[in-house]
Structure formats: structure tokens, C-alpha cells
Amino acid sequence: MHRLVLRSELKYIMPYDEIINICFSSARSNKDNNITGFMVECGGVFLFSIEGKPVSLRRIIKNIKNEERHQNIKIIFHNKSASARLFGSWSMNMMFLDDALLWQKAIGSRKSYDGFYAKSYDAAFAIGVLILSYRYACEASQLSPVPCEDQCGHFPHRGQILGA
Numbered sequence: 001m002h003r004l005v006l007r008s009e010l011k012y013i014m015p016y017d018e019i020i021n022i023c024f025s026s027a028r029s030n031k032d033n034n035i036t037g038f039m040v041e042c043g044g045v046f047l048f049s050i051e052g053k054p055v056s057l058r059r060i061i062k063n064i065k066n067e068e069r070h071q072n073i074k075i076i077f078h079n080k081s082a083s084a085r086l087f088g089s090w091s092m093n094m095m096f097l098d099d100a101l102l103w104q105k106a107i108g109s110r111k112s113y114d115g116f117y118a119k120s121y122d123a124a125f126a127i128g129v130l131i132l133s134y135r136y137a138c139e140a141s142q143l144s145p146v147p148c149e150d151q152c153g154h155f156p157h158r159g160q161i162l163g164a
Contacts, residue, residue, distance in 0.1 A: 005077035031091035091153040096163030106136040
């Protein structure tokens with residue numbers, strides 16, 4: 001199994017509901033292709049991880065690169081031999097990290113998210129933010145952050161998208 005961590009930016013400001021609809025659309029597509037994932041948004045910057053078979057991930061990457069709402073799309077980490085899913089609870093879910101209180105709860109830092117834009121290019125920072133946010137989202141949704149393979153990829157409920 002492969003795991004990719006990507007970074008992208010919105011070309012224009014979008015309402016939360018439109019971003020949530022993108023998450024739901026991604027979740028449906030990912031579920032059909034046995035892909036799991038999680039993303040965070042902060043200040044118009046997205047960090048997201050997707051996990052699955054290489055052929056399925058290539059299709060997803062192609063779709064993302066053809067998406068007119070995103071720009072500066074970069075793969076910042078690629079694990080070609082992941083032994084297990086790190087983000088397996090949902091086919092895709094997300095968290096909005098623009099709120100300082102949610103940032104503190106998810107990330108565990110009193111420091112604000114200032115500098116997120118510049119730091120978001122760093123793979124270690126991106127993976128750390130994604131893992132901490134994912135674990136917090138799982139806890140808030142009462143899901144195990146490490147599900148069995150046969151239970152991977154639940155479709156998210158609106159209440160599981162934190163910060164919206």
C-alpha cells in the first residue's frame with residue numbers, strides 16, 4: 001500500500017459548505033476505490049493524506065491536479081511500502097484548523113497556527129499535524145484511530161467534520 005501526503009492551496013475563498021461538499025465527494029470516490037484519507041484546512045491551505053493501491057492513488061492525483069479550485073499542488077511525502085493505514089477510519093474526512101481553540105485541542109499546542117503556510121511545505125510538520133488532527137477527530141467521533149482493515153473507510157457524517 002502507498003501513502004501520499006499532499007499540499008494544495010485554494011485559488012479563491014470558498015464557503016465551508018462548499019469545502020465540506022468536496023470532502024463528501026472525495027469520500028464517495030475514495031470508498032469506491034478502497035482509499036482512505038484525512039485532510040486539514042487552515043487559511044486556504046490543505047494538507048491531506050491518501051492511502052491505497054498505487055493505481056487508485058494515481059487517478060486521485062490526476063483528478064486533484066485537474067481541479068480548478070486548487071493551485072500549488074505538491075506531493076510532499078510518498079511512502080511506497082506502508083504496512084498499515086494511518087488514516088483508515090474514513091474514506092475521507094477533514095478538520096478546519098482556522099480556529100485557535102480547535103488548533104489547541106487537536107495539536108496540543110498553545111501556540112497559534114501562525115506560520116502554518118510556510119511550515120506546510122515541510123513533510124514532518126504536515127504529517128505531524130495530520131496525525132494529531134486525525135487522532136483528535138477519531139476521539140471526538142468515538143472511532144478507533146487504528147481500525148481493522150475490513151472496517152476501514154467509513155463515510156463521514158457532517159458532525160464528524162470538526163471546525164465547520
